[in-house]
Amino acid sequence: MTSINLADRSLDLGEWAAQTPDATRIFAKAVRDWLAENLVGDFADLRGCGGPGSEHEFFAERLEWDRHLARAGWTCLGWPTRHGGRGATLEQRIIFHQEYARANAPARVNHLGEELLGPTLIEYGTPEQQQRLLPGIVDVTELWAQGYSEPGAGSDLAGVSTSARLDDDGRWHLNGQKIWTSLAHVAQWVFVIARSEPGSSRHHGLSFLLVPLDQQGITVRPIQQLTGTSEFNEVFFDDAVTDADLIVGEPGQGWSVAMGLLQFExxxxxxxxxxxxxxxxxxxxxxxxxxxxxxxxxxxxxxxxxxxxxxxxxxxxxxxxxxxxxxxxxxxxxxxxxxxxxxxxxxxxxxxxxxxxxxxxxxxxxxxxxxxxxxxxxxxxxxxxxxxxxxxxxxxxxxxxxxxxxxxxxxxxxxxxxxxx
Incomplete structure (x- = not known):
């Protein structure tokens, strides 16, 4: 087999490469050809858009571009096929990212879901969490934000004070504030590190929670930057809730999950x-x-x-x-x-x-x-x-x-x- 059916997500790219002579050249050409054929029309105007400091540029159009990529099988390349990915090898993933950059294709809007949370759920999540949340990342219908930094902690992740309490109603209740939360104003979900064991300190007693953003207990406030844009946000949790089963890993063990995610970053x-x-x-x-x-x-x-x-x-x-x-x-x-x-x-x-x-x-x-x-x-x-x-x-x-x-x-x-x- 020497050709690639790009839209066929049942095709494991790693297995295809192992069975195909000159697979590296064929794959690289397939990526280049697809980008050349699809970065046309309205999509051509998106070339170079959405880079650092410019995440606000043509967001709706770039979201549609990401969904176009998904329909052609170009999202979540490194994920296993059983989770909706393509099983791509490390070399294939490198080739894709390099060809994508050389084509000056627009910055992706789904980076936090595809490159960070998705692999984390595959590594640490339950089958139920994977079935519920991974498809929305693959087809780019659900976007994610990252709830790590806080005003009093900054880059010191172990210093977070946002609290999470598992109540009798079977839900986690969150109170506190996150800051520098990229793209929270356009995302549907946020993954949050919160202190779930009162009296704990540093990296002990933290939990890794998955929280829907569209609810009464959450306020998202954009932060205006030097560039005049506002892709960063403050996020306030005022008795916000999420289901009891939307915790990744065990309660109090969120530090190890958070560290695993940062390696994917x-x-x-x-x-x-x-x-x-x-x-x-x-x-x-x-x-x-x-x-x-x-x-x-x-x-x-x-x-x-x-x-x-x-x-x-x-x-x-x-x-x-x-x-x-x-x-x-x-x-x-x-x-x-x-x-x-x-x-x-x-x-x-x-x-x-x-x-x-x-x-x-x-x-x-x-x-x-x-x-x-x-x-x-x-x-x-x-x-x-x-x-x-x-x-x-x-x-x-x-x-x-x-x-x-x-x-x-x-x-x-x-x-x-x-x-x-």
């Missing part, structure tokens, strides 16, 4: 992310050549260093995915430090390559008012200004640099734990 999709990074670097380099900024020795040196940094990221990702690491947690933390600092520095490089024009908005007015970069409600940014502003947060969200260094120091190097108040 820094998996194969990072290679596709790096293709996007390479495109950004290529664009900035071309601008530097065009406007003469590359003749500045400092700019030229930073461009070279950025290229080297990208190669280091790729080598680390390949090594991690091959399992050639001492600690998966440490490898994930190294990966976060590498890409977050690199991307932040790329944003600054872009501003310096553009020079003085980087301080001027692309339009004189926004909604009839002056284009004022000090007023987030009345500012229009070009792609490089948005990149610069948004990447200021790259070293904070998803676990700050300080947290990642502590993980490496304590879990990999065996150094004494940092003193905590």
């Amino acid at each position: 820094r998996g194969v999709s990072t290679l596709g992310q790096q293709v996007g990074f390479a495109r950004e670097l290529d664009s900035i380099t071309e601008i530097a050549r065009t406007n003469g900024a590359i003749d500045n020795p400092e700019i030229a040196t930073r461009v070279v260093r950025a290229d080297i940094g990208l190669k280091v990221m790729r080598a680390h990702a390949q090594r991690t995915l091959d399992g050639d690491v001492v600690s998966q947690a440490g490898a994930a933390s190294v990966a976060k430090l590498l890409w977050a600092n690199w991307h932040r520095d790329l944003g600054a490089l872009g501003m310096d390559v553009l020079g003085a024009p980087s301080l001027i908005g692309p339009g004189a007015t926004v909604e009839g008012r002056p284009n004022d970069i000090t007023d987030p409600e009345h500012v229009e940014l070009d792609e490089w200004q948005r990149l610069f502003l948004f990447t200021r947060a790259d070293t904070i969200y998803g676990g700050s640099n300080e947290v990642q260094r502590n993980i490496i120091a304590e879990r990999v190097l065996g150094l004494p734990r940092e003193a905590r108040a």
